[in-house]
Amino acid sequence: MLKYNELVIQHFKNPRNLGKIENPDAQATEGSVACGDMMSVYLKIKDGKIEDVKFESYGCAANIATGSMMTEVIKGMTLEEAEQITWKDIIEKLGGLPKSKYHCSNLAIDTLRKAIQEYKESMEKSKVESA
Amino acid sequence: MFVFLDNCRTTKLDEKVLDDMKIYFFEKFQRPDGIYLSAQEVHEEVSQAQEYFAKTINAQPEEIVFTSGATEANNMAIFGVARRLKEKGNHIIVSAIEHGSVMSIAKRLQKEGFEVDFLPVDSEGIIKLDELEKLIKPTTILVSVISVAHFVGSLEPLKEISEILKKSNHKIYFHTDAAERYAKLPIDVEDFGIDLMSVSGHKFHGPKGIGFLYVRKNTPFEPLIFGASSFDKRRPGGENVPGIMGMRKAAEIAFDKMEENIKKFTGLRDYMINRIEKEIPDVTLNGARGEKRTPYNVNFSFKYIEGEAISLALSMEGVEVATGSACASENLQPNYAILAIGGDHARAHGSIRFTFGFNNTKEEIDYTVDKLKEVVERLRSMSPIKSDDDLEKYMGSGEELHKHEEVDSNA
Ligand code: FES
Numbered sequence: 001m002l003k004y005n006e007l008v009i010q011h012f013k014n015p016r017n018l019g020k021i022e023n024p025d026a027q028a029t030e031g032s033v034a035c036g037d038m039m040s041v042y043l044k045i046k047d048g049k050i051e052d053v054k055f056e057s058y059g060c061a062a063n064i065a066t067g068s069m070m071t072e073v074i075k076g077m078t079l080e081e082a083e084q085i086t087w088k089d090i091i092e093k094l095g096g097l098p099k100s101k102y103h104c105s106n107l108a109i110d111t112l113r114k115a116i117q118e119y120k121e122s123m124e125k126s127k128v129e130s131a
Numbered sequence: 132m133f134v135f136l137d138n139c140r141t142t143k144l145d146e147k148v149l150d151d152m153k154i155y156f157f158e159k160f161q162r163p164d165g166i167y168l169s170a171q172e173v174h175e176e177v178s179q180a181q182e183y184f185a186k187t188i189n190a191q192p193e194e195i196v197f198t199s200g201a202t203e204a205n206n207m208a209i210f211g212v213a214r215r216l217k218e219k220g221n222h223i224i225v226s227a228i229e230h231g232s233v234m235s236i237a238k239r240l241q242k243e244g245f246e247v248d249f250l251p252v253d254s255e256g257i258i259k260l261d262e263l264e265k266l267i268k269p270t271t272i273l274v275s276v277i278s279v280a281h282f283v284g285s286l287e288p289l290k291e292i293s294e295i296l297k298k299s300n301h302k303i304y305f306h307t308d309a310a311e312r313y314a315k316l317p318i319d320v321e322d323f324g325i326d327l328m329s330v331s332g333h334k335f336h337g338p339k340g341i342g343f344l345y346v347r348k349n350t351p352f353e354p355l356i357f358g359a360s361s362f363d364k365r366r367p368g369g370e371n372v373p374g375i376m377g378m379r380k381a382a383e384i385a386f387d388k389m390e391e392n393i394k395k396f397t398g399l400r401d402y403m404i405n406r407i408e409k410e411i412p413d414v415t416l417n418g419a420r421g422e423k424r425t426p427y428n429v430n431f432s433f434k435y436i437e438g439e440a441i442s443l444a445l446s447m448e449g450v451e452v453a454t455g456s457a458c459a460s461e462n463l464q465p466n467y468a469i470l471a472i473g474g475d476h477a478r479a480h481g482s483i484r485f486t487f488g489f490n491n492t493k494e495e496i497d498y499t500v501d502k503l504k505e506v507v508e509r510l511r512s513m514s515p516i517k518s519d520d521d522l523e524k525y526m527g528s529g530e531e532l533h534k535h536e537e538v539d540s541n542a
Contacts, residue, residue, distance in 0.1 A: 004443075012440070013447065018513055029515055029525060035457040036465070036476045037437065038525050040515035056515035060439040060458035064513065100461060 004061060007095045012061040017071035019054045026119030030111040032103055037063055041071075041111045045119060048078050055108070062101035066090050066108040079116050085109065133449045134495040138334075139281055139311060139428065139486035140453060144377075145336040151380040152338065155373040163362045163370055173372060177362060180379040184343055187386055188328070189319045196344045196365050197375055201310040202232045203355070204329030204344035205275075207366070208306045209236045211352040212273050212327065213245060216304075220270035226250045226258050226287070227471040228280045230308055234467075237275075250276065255419035256285035256472045263295055273304045278312035278328075282455060282468035282484060283418030284428025286316075293324025304350060310334050310342075314385035315427060316393065326350050332374065336489060337381030341374030385489065396426035396487050399496055403429050403485065406500045411507055417469060417482060426487070432474070433481040435517060436510040441483055441503075444510065448502040455482035477522055 004012070021027075021042035029040040037059035044052035053075055055067040070090050074082040087105040091097050097105060135143065161167070163174035182192040198204045213223060225237045227249045237247045248266045252258050258276055274296060276287050289307060296303040306327040312318060313328075314335040320328060327350065331342040346352055346365075358367030385392070407414055413434040418424055433441060438454030445452055455466025456479060465479030474482075485499070516522055 009447075012443065015513065031525060035463045036480055037458065038515055056513055058435065058437060058514045058516045060437050060456070061443045063437075063458075064440060100463065104458075 003098060004065075005095050008062065008065045008097065011065035011068040011094065015064050015068035017054050017068065017075070018056070020056065021052060021054050026115040026122075028111050028114035028118060030107060030114055032059070032063075032107040035060070035103070037104070037107060039063060039067060039107050039111045041067075041108075041115045043115050043119065045079065048080075050074055050077055050079065050082055055111075059107070060101070060104060062097050063104040063107060065094060066097075066105040069093050070105075070108045070112060074112065079119070083113060083116055085112075132495070132498045134451070134491070134499050136450065136452050136485040136487065136491065136495075136499060138488035138491075139484065141333050141339065142336045142488040143490065144333075144338060145381055145384060147384065148337055148377045148380045152373040152377040155376050159372075163372065164360070174362070177370065177372060177375055180375050183379055184330075184382065185345075187318075187382060188313075188345060189321050190345055191348065194345055194348060196346060196363055197370065198329075198342050198344055198366060199340055199371070200333070200342040201230075201308060201329040201331035204331075204342050205230075205232045205306075205308055206236060207344050207355045208327040208329060208346070208352075209233065209240070209273065209275060210355060211346075212304050212306070212350065213240055214243075215351045215353040216272040217245075220272040222246045222248070222268060222270040222272065224248045224250050224263065224266050224271060224274045226252065226276045228252050228256055228258075228282070228468045229275065229277050230281050230310070233275055233277065233308055246270070250274075252280075252285075252471050254473050255423060256280045256283040256417075256468065257419065257423060258287055258292070260288065260291055260295060263292065267295070267299055267303065269301065271299070271303050273306060275306040275308070278307045278309040278318070279316075279425045279428070280418065280468060281311050282466060283430050283472060284425045284484075284486075285419045286312075286423055286425055289323040289325065297324065311425065311427075314382050314389070316425065317389070320345060320347070327352075332378035332381060335381050335385045338374050338377040341371050341378045343378075388489070392489055393426050396491075399487065399491070399493060400424070400426050400429055402493070403496050403500060406497075407431055407503070410500065411504055415478060417472065417474070417478075428487075429485040431483055432469070432478045433483065433507050434477070434519075435514050435522070436481050436507065438480060438482055440510055441481070441506055444506040445499075445502060448506070450499050450502055453484040453486070455479045455484065 024042040025045040026043040031038045040056040042054045053071045057064045087109045090105045161170040161173050163177045181195045184195045185192045241247050304326045308329045310331040313330040326347045328345040333339040362370050415432045417430040438456030439459040442454045457463050457465040469479035
């Protein structure tokens, strides 16, 4: 078993923002090429701000902990701010992860960015349609 | 409650074993090769231990070589025979579900120019005897098959293997890594037709750092380690006398209770399998049922969740188990035993191995299953995968997901 610090264990034990949002404004599910894990991210967006966020994980403890920390960090941010967050920021916030677990935080960020991107694309589309 | 169910990795030392070992640290700390009387006494006792181990497997005392454990015994056996017989043939067969120790030796031999075939197993993890027959050729010098598949717990047909090898018109040596079988289930090297066998002390509540290799008389064999002569010139260096004597005590305790243990743990194993299958939905038993499974192993895959998370959550409840998930392995590869029995990445992903030591109780098993139910339910509620359809939709075959890609740590 890998060495996780106290904070990571805490987030694994009691993940924040866990679950689904019904009728989300944006949603993405991504898989990790490295180990075969999945993560889903759901966003509720209002006036360009992330009003609510939830996640689900088919992954290891590090993946669950990074999902928890990532959602906590981005809640209330504008989409632009949230897009700037990197997997390194999340690891830092968690006080570090074993190196072989870096890709788990990468998965969390990838899924988030995918959800934001899809939201933006759908906004573009509806703009075009309503024009 | 604290429940240790990773006894296939190691076991807790029996206190009676430690009491015996202490004598050889303080009172009789001499080495067996000294000339003084105390050394002669130690020599006598180590010889008696050698005799004892030989008797437990129906062998001769001089056929027992003490080693630092099963890994060294495996190295000694396979390199020992292969390098010595290189002129006669360079073909070696090992099963596809060997312990990592034999696997890495096999890979090393490939580098040295040996031809290595990996013998496939069936869906229960039992080697395919007909495939073995097909793989044998005039250059085959050695076959190595583990006694008990260490991950999925299947009992390998040792006797049937040696019977096939005997049919060949040239001698093929047969090695088995018996770390999971010795002192737990009967072994008769004569009846089973085994030429070399590895044993480890800490798998049956003995000390770590001690084991032995059984080498049948007249087996061509080259030592691995060279040094000043000592008790046994096949394995020079300072003898681990406390280890040898501790392993002897642990073996005595185990052999005394072997029948009782087999009965007790067969019952506990099936009780645990039944409870899990009845009380937790969407589970798959990995390995065989009944007679073809060791009494000391239960292995399940829990669908839609990941094994490292399961084992970490269980350990927070005091229950310690192993997993075959890629996430928990250093190289992010799914457990090869699960793939060898025809499982996919997802099945390895959610696999958990529970292995019993002689000290586990029914109360512990009940506690484990109770906690397991909670943990599995909780993790499932957290997973985006809720059904086989989801799995298929997101994972595809799992293959493409699994192409190993390094995360760029400078990103
Ligand atoms: S998600 Fe597989 S290692 Fe973290």
